[in-house]
Amino acid sequence: MQVRRRVWCGAAVSAALLGAVTVPAAGAGPVATVVTPPTVSAVPEDDGVPYPRQEPLTEPPVNEDDQSYWRGAIPFHEIAPTLNAHMEASEYVSTEVVGQSTEGRDLYLVTITAPESAEESAQQDDWRDRIKHDAAAAQDDDALMAGYKPPIWFNNNIHGNEWDGTDAALSYIDELVEDLEAGDADAVALAENYRLYFTVSNNPDGRVAGTRATALNLDANRDFITNTTPETRIIRDLTGDLQPIFFVDIHGYTGNLQVEPTGPPQGENYEHDLLMPYSYAAALRIEQDVIDADIAGNPLTEDGGIIIPFRDIPDGWDGWPPIFTPQYVQFQGSIAYTVELGPGRSRAATLEEQLAENAERLATNREVGHQVIESTVAYVDENRDAILGNQMEIFRRGEAGLPLVEIPANPDPDEYEGPDEWAEEWDAADVTGTEFPRAYVIPAGSTDAATLVDHLIAHGVEVGVADADFSVGGEEYAAGSFVVDMHQPLRGLANVLLSDGADISDRVPSMYDISAWSLGRLWGAEVDRVGSTTDPALDVTTTPVAVAPPTGSFPDDADYVSLALDGVAAVQAVNLLLAAGVAVVDVGDGTVVVGPDGLEQAAALSELLGVAFTATDGRELAGDDVRGLSALRVGYTSSAPYGGEDELVLTGLGFVDPVRVTVEGLNDGSVDLEEIDVLWLGSRLRLGEDADAADDALEAYFDSGKGAVATADAGIWAAEEFELFEADVVTGPGRANGVVLVDTEDGVISAQAEDAAFAYGPAYFTELGDDVTVEQSYGTEPLLSGHWLPNGDGTGGPEQAGGQPSVISAVNADGARALVFGTDPFFRTHPRGMFDDVAAALLWAGPEGALIEPPVEEPTEEPTEEPTTPAPTEEPTTSEPTEEPTTAGPTVAPTTAPTDGPGSGRLPTTGADVWMLGVLTVLLAGAGGVLVARRRLTD
Numbered sequence: 001m002q003v004r005r006r007v008w009c010g011a012a013v014s015a016a017l018l019g020a021v022t023v024p025a026a027g028a029g030p031v032a033t034v035v036t037p038p039t040v041s042a043v044p045e046d047d048g049v050p051y052p053r054q055e056p057l058t059e060p061p062v063n064e065d066d067q068s069y070w071r072g073a074i075p076f077h078e079i080a081p082t083l084n085a086h087m088e089a090s091e092y093v094s095t096e097v098v099g100q101s102t103e104g105r106d107l108y109l110v111t112i113t114a115p116e117s118a119e120e121s122a123q124q125d126d127w128r129d130r131i132k133h134d135a136a137a138a139q140d141d142d143a144l145m146a147g148y149k150p151p152i153w154f155n156n157n158i159h160g161n162e163w164d165g166t167d168a169a170l171s172y173i174d175e176l177v178e179d180l181e182a183g184d185a186d187a188v189a190l191a192e193n194y195r196l197y198f199t200v201s202n203n204p205d206g207r208v209a210g211t212r213a214t215a216l217n218l219d220a221n222r223d224f225i226t227n228t229t230p231e232t233r234i235i236r237d238l239t240g241d242l243q244p245i246f247f248v249d250i251h252g253y254t255g256n257l258q259v260e261p262t263g264p265p266q267g268e269n270y271e272h273d274l275l276m277p278y279s280y281a282a283a284l285r286i287e288q289d290v291i292d293a294d295i296a297g298n299p300l301t302e303d304g305g306i307i308i309p310f311r312d313i314p315d316g317w318d319g320w321p322p323i324f325t326p327q328y329v330q331f332q333g334s335i336a337y338t339v340e341l342g343p344g345r346s347r348a349a350t351l352e353e354q355l356a357e358n359a360e361r362l363a364t365n366r367e368v369g370h371q372v373i374e375s376t377v378a379y380v381d382e383n384r385d386a387i388l389g390n391q392m393e394i395f396r397r398g399e400a401g402l403p404l405v406e407i408p409a410n411p412d413p414d415e416y417e418g419p420d421e422w423a424e425e426w427d428a429a430d431v432t433g434t435e436f437p438r439a440y441v442i443p444a445g446s447t448d449a450a451t452l453v454d455h456l457i458a459h460g461v462e463v464g465v466a467d468a469d470f471s472v473g474g475e476e477y478a479a480g481s482f483v484v485d486m487h488q489p490l491r492g493l494a495n496v497l498l499s500d501g502a503d504i505s506d507r508v509p510s511m512y513d514i515s516a517w518s519l520g521r522l523w524g525a526e527v528d529r530v531g532s533t534t535d536p537a538l539d540v541t542t543t544p545v546a547v548a549p550p551t552g553s554f555p556d557d558a559d560y561v562s563l564a565l566d567g568v569a570a571v572q573a574v575n576l577l578l579a580a581g582v583a584v585v586d587v588g589d590g591t592v593v594v595g596p597d598g599l600e601q602a603a604a605l606s607e608l609l610g611v612a613f614t615a616t617d618g619r620e621l622a623g624d625d626v627r628g629l630s631a632l633r634v635g636y637t638s639s640a641p642y643g644g645e646d647e648l649v650l651t652g653l654g655f656v657d658p659v660r661v662t663v664e665g666l667n668d669g670s671v672d673l674e675e676i677d678v679l680w681l682g683s684r685l686r687l688g689e690d691a692d693a694a695d696d697a698l699e700a701y702f703d704s705g706k707g708a709v710a711t712a713d714a715g716i717w718a719a720e721e722f723e724l725f726e727a728d729v730v731t732g733p734g735r736a737n738g739v740v741l742v743d744t745e746d747g748v749i750s751a752q753a754e755d756a757a758f759a760y761g762p763a764y765f766t767e768l769g770d771d772v773t774v775e776q777s778y779g780t781e782p783l784l785s786g787h788w789l790p791n792g793d794g795t796g797g798p799e800q801a802g803g804q805p806s807v808i809s810a811v812n813a814d815g816a817r818a819l820v821f822g823t824d825p826f827f828r829t830h831p832r833g834m835f836d837d838v839a840a841a842l843l844w845a846g847p848e849g850a851l852i853e854p855p856v857e858e859p860t861e862e863p864t865e866e867p868t869t870p871a872p873t874e875e876p877t878t879s880e881p882t883e884e885p886t887t888a889g890p891t892v893a894p895t896t897a898p899t900d901g902p903g904s905g906r907l908p909t910t911g912a913d914v915w916m917l918g919v920l921t922v923l924l925a926g927a928g929g930v931l932v933a934r935r936r937l938t939d
């Protein structure tokens, strides 16, 4: 559908004007998506493009290295020719390119539906829109109920090395097209009554490379509320565009076929009474069909069935976090499954045996997956009105703001519409629910607030701007504050994104993945929960927003400007200024100051990044705590293979070309620590027997007084290995995680830290040496939401962590600075509000940069004793830097020429002219990740 975006009266225009910045990583594609996800929301199109849509797909060149061959699966380059052939053969087949992967491969959306005129297609769009936004009327609209073609959507291969779903979908499409062209009455009826959608491969880069992760080294099926990967942004946008009533995400490999619904804990924001009855019944139907089909090579369980987590897995296969595709899509009122195909990758001894075994297993899974698709479609067709009606009811409840229907353990099925089998399986562990607030209020003004609002809008959440000042719950809010009224169709999604979540430590012994997240707590913006869903609307009118208004400002007449070093955008501004050779001075109160020589660049950045500079007289430059900042070349360690977050966040913060530090690189000299200013240790390095050179290099690095910022395990390792400081660490269970409350001391990160943080395997520090400073501690009862129990020996739980240090710092005798987090500021690029904590720590641990000459003091008004000399009373004694920086510019020369041409827009490192050119280059390079700049606020 070319996924067109409605032009929201000028929003798209301003988005275009705002421009985009990418900060490419060394040798990789544009990756700054972590900074600010795209802000132009996908909304249902309503201009009625007829079907079929048969623009031929571009066929990629043959790639003999495609790892699909190893599995015996269709290589990526053969998918487009296959689909092109289908389009030539049949008017029932449409294909569209709905976006590109990180490495630029096309993502294909196949639609099987009977031809539609433009009017018919527009009618479908209109009906779909009414189902969401006028659900009460849609429920009573006979024409809609009879004529709407409910969308059923199959997503495949989001994990690149789980190839088989793609082949299963293509197998189903092959057969259906054959039936359609043969005039099969059932097939034709299906195409006339439905739209069947297939995103054939959600992760083509991973498919080709044989990796689970995307080319950003992130797991896309953990990225659905953060959306750093383009692959998930496409699915997110399609979710709103297509509004499926049933969605299946096909994975592998769990030995036996596994079909959700999930086990407990059940997500607390879903309307389970409307989803679970048909969801479970459909799974049972699939099970029976797969048993009956008796597919060669497909194992069943010992009981002769498949695995249905809701029935068969008491804990550890939950649908709690909306980071997985189906758990995300379900907020569109869709029944949504993960399906795991059975037989996995061969581990046979020889390649030949592997190929043979894989081919057999692929063939089995293709047939099983084909059956799953066929059974799903058949089940939906048999229960169409009820399932569609339930989607409408979910939206209606949201719009009306009704309390969530909570289901007790072992419910009486007669009290719920639909099939009954589920009720017997719904026991105490499944009981869930939440109370929706009446609204969330987000005070405007900060870039973090604007980023959050744009992100909510991209998810389809409706956000308004208050037209006047108002008060609610005893708080006063200014006109312009953002209001998320929870009376809206996607209130479940809005709540799951913004709410604190819940402490579920007692609910189940273990969780499949994360158990807490919260954009409201972790994205740096103030978010206030207001009232209850049954309260009347807030006493203020609001205007819907399509993109958050600009936040930048710059004073007209100032010789010096000041900027609060708080938030991702402020860090970017500082790093870009430093990279441009502009002196930036930290004046010790959480702000930085730029002098007369940098005003032009600062003004441009205020507009580009939406940061607010204020005028200052520059006298703070003469203070005792001033410290010149320097452009940092950051070296980093990372836990492969899913360690994309370290590089992505550093790059997204504007640190130019961070260098990955590995034992191998240090040993063979390809990584030179002399070119590194400061280290981010995302993981420890394994300095084994053959790592003398690496060990020596690190020893020399720290001996020279250079510093590091680190996660707990890596930081304590480095501290011991290189005598940085003395401390022990206590770590909770490795999979414990959650949103934790923290108290920050006046120190390195006090201007940046929020009162909540994210921790995965939370750690606290004990036995601190005399030279160690506590920067931050866990609150007395630290776990706000998540799953965190003590270790078996009673240590490492939230109770034990209460009041203990969560972040520490030290400076050793060599002058090496270190700061270590017991929390996880970069976790999967999610806790944006913590990124600036790390940036502040890196700037502190890195070398000093140039200072700025304070203004010459004006004569004081008090007459001096010798009135004949009207000169300044004295030269400011503190005007000279305490430590002479060697250069006024960035301390790091680029090691590679910044001229890789379009698409790799490297940030230049010297000179204002080059800098301006560089900004343009960066702007022009903005094909991939987008950092939307907010234009200067003009008043």
Ligand SMILES: [Zn+2]
Pocket (backbone or CB within 6 Å): 159, 162, 221, 251, 252, 253
């Ligand atoms: Zn998977």
